[in-house]
Amino acid sequence: MTDAPHRLADLGVIVVAAGRGERLGAGTPKAFTELGGRTLIEHAVRTVSALSEPGQLVLVVSEARAAEALDIAAAVPLDSRWTVSIAHGGRERHESVRFGIEALHDGIRTVLVHDAARPLTPPEVFERVAAAVRRTGQSAVPAVAVADTLKERGEGGTVSATVDRSALVAVQTPQGFPLDVLAAAHQTAQEREGGASDDDAPTDDAELVQRAGGTVHLVEGSPYAHKLTRPADLLMLEGLLAGAAGAPHGARGAHARTEEGSR
Ligand code: CTP
Ligand code: MG
Numbered sequence: 001m002t003d004a005p006h007r008l009a010d011l012g013v014i015v016v017a018a019g020r021g022e023r024l025g026a027g028t029p030k031a032f033t034e035l036g037g038r039t040l041i042e043h044a045v046r047t048v049s050a051l052s053e054p055g056q057l058v059l060v061v062s063e064a065r066a067a068e069a070l071d072i073a074a075a076v077p078l079d080s081r082w083t084v085s086i087a088h089g090g091r092e093r094h095e096s097v098r099f100g101i102e103a104l105h106d107g108i109r110t111v112l113v114h115d116a117a118r119p120l121t122p123p124e125v126f127e128r129v130a131a132a133v134r135r136t137g138q139s140a141v142p143a144v145a146v147a148d149t150l151k152e153r154g155e156g157g158t159v160s161a162t163v164d165r166s167a168l169v170a171v172q173t174p175q176g177f178p179l180d181v182l183a184a185a186h187q188t189a190q191e192r193e194g195g196a197s198d199d200d201a202p203t204d205d206a207e208l209v210q211r212a213g214g215t216v217h218l219v220e221g222s223p224y225a226h227k228l229t230r231p232a233d234l235l236m237l238e239g240l241l242a243g244a245a246g247a248p249h250g251a252r253g254a255h256a257r258t259e260e261g262s263r
Contacts, residue, residue, distance in 0.1 A: 039072055057083070100113070110178060111176070130176055143171050175204060
């Protein structure tokens with residue numbers, strides 16, 4: 001190819017979208033439900049299309065939805081230097097991530113793992129996380145301060161303590177890793193999986209890296225990265241989407257999502 005970029009794309013973005021969405025209860029897998037007239041998968045592809053560098057996008061979806069996911073991605077104008085791949089989902093989120101890792105091309109060095117369930121995450125958060133991974137050579141996750149007062153549940157439905165909130169943050173996605181660090185952490189977890197109970201299942205990728213002794217850096221997250229889990233979250237996200245269309249914050253992400261007309 002004559003117009004090959006000077007630096008080959010080394011960024012991989014894995015979007016995990018193979019969950020069933022049981023808590024949302026929409027009757028369709030969550031990533032294929034709509035927010036503002038677009039599926040969550042489409043929101044994710046559009047956000048990736050707004051990034052300032054190219055790479056490989058891996059959509060992890062259930063086998064039955066693979067063709068539909070490809071169609072959705074194909075309809076989004078994506079820089080031609082991006083490649084889109086499909087991986088089949090696993091039973092648990094971490095297994096879906098593992099299948100996503102296996103679908104990455106040679107040459108990918110930095111990987112971002114993102115929940116399709118966070119459809120309004122601004123592209124700036126992806127870029128902040130990727131930049132932190134490259135700067136430190138270690139892992140990085142976006143985080144926001146915890147707003148609620150946190151208490152520990154004691155016996156008989158009483159409070160046993162108030163937790164010091166100052167040291168706590170709520171963590172979002174995309175979470176970023178040097179690919180070798182993430183692949184090794186998943187490999188180690190898979191080898192140990194036999195003996196592990198469900199209670200011990202990691203709830204994010206950073207946890208796997210932490211268990212393997214790796215350092216995870218915190219970067220600034222965004223209220224727009226709110227996760228769609230239950231029906232009430234849909235109302236919150238609809239509010240964020242409506243607000244983003246007219247507000248300066250969330251600028252590029254909101255713009256990318258609303259440029260084709262005022263929804
Ligand atoms: N996910 C996945 N594969 C799984 C489970 C989850 O790819 N086996 C993805 C989901 O599609 C979602 C993200 O991981 O984008 C976060 O998971 P969650 O919010 O729990 O989504 P669901 O598992 O779909 O929802 P629920 O737990 O309510 O069924
Ligand atoms: Mg789940």
